[in-house]
Amino acid sequence: MQLTKHFDLFELTITHTGLANEPPYWMVERLRIVALGLERIRAVAGGPVQVHSGYRSGRVNRVVGGVPFSAHRLGWAADVSFPGRTLGAAVERLRAASPRELGAFDQLIVEETRRVLHCSFDPRFRSQWLIQSGGPGTTVRPWPRLTV
Numbered sequence: 001m002q003l004t005k006h007f008d009l010f011e012l013t014i015t016h017t018g019l020a021n022e023p024p025y026w027m028v029e030r031l032r033i034v035a036l037g038l039e040r041i042r043a044v045a046g047g048p049v050q051v052h053s054g055y056r057s058g059r060v061n062r063v064v065g066g067v068p069f070s071a072h073r074l075g076w077a078a079d080v081s082f083p084g085r086t087l088g089a090a091v092e093r094l095r096a097a098s099p100r101e102l103g104a105f106d107q108l109i110v111e112e113t114r115r116v117l118h119c120s121f122d123p124r125f126r127s128q129w130l131i132q133s134g135g136p137g138t139t140v141r142p143w144p145r146l147t148v
């Protein structure tokens, strides 16, 4: 099912665990909100966005070591990379964008060890830029400076 121009439900429920990972039907609209957010990320970053993990069932979340109340579990988040560009280059463009260009988001977390950007569109919309240097489950810190 196509959610937006560039993102479909298959991508946003992808898992490499081999486990079933079908969201409840009511969560599909949340995933559409995530896809709309990813469209803005894509437009600002200036090229394709690859989704590594979006929605996660409880079992999938446990197997991949996600935190128990992960935004992935709730259908509000996707971890993405930017094919053909380094994470740093894409993040630099996103950081330089105006709030209007980037639109509403809850958290953007640069996951340095996995080299992905965790993008959450939880409707708290806290606009937090964060960085996680130590891998899944480690401390997440506020972004330390204005440029990459």
Ligand SMILES: [Zn+2]
Residues within 6 Å of the ligand: 072, 077, 078, 079, 118, 119
């Ligand atoms: Zn994530």
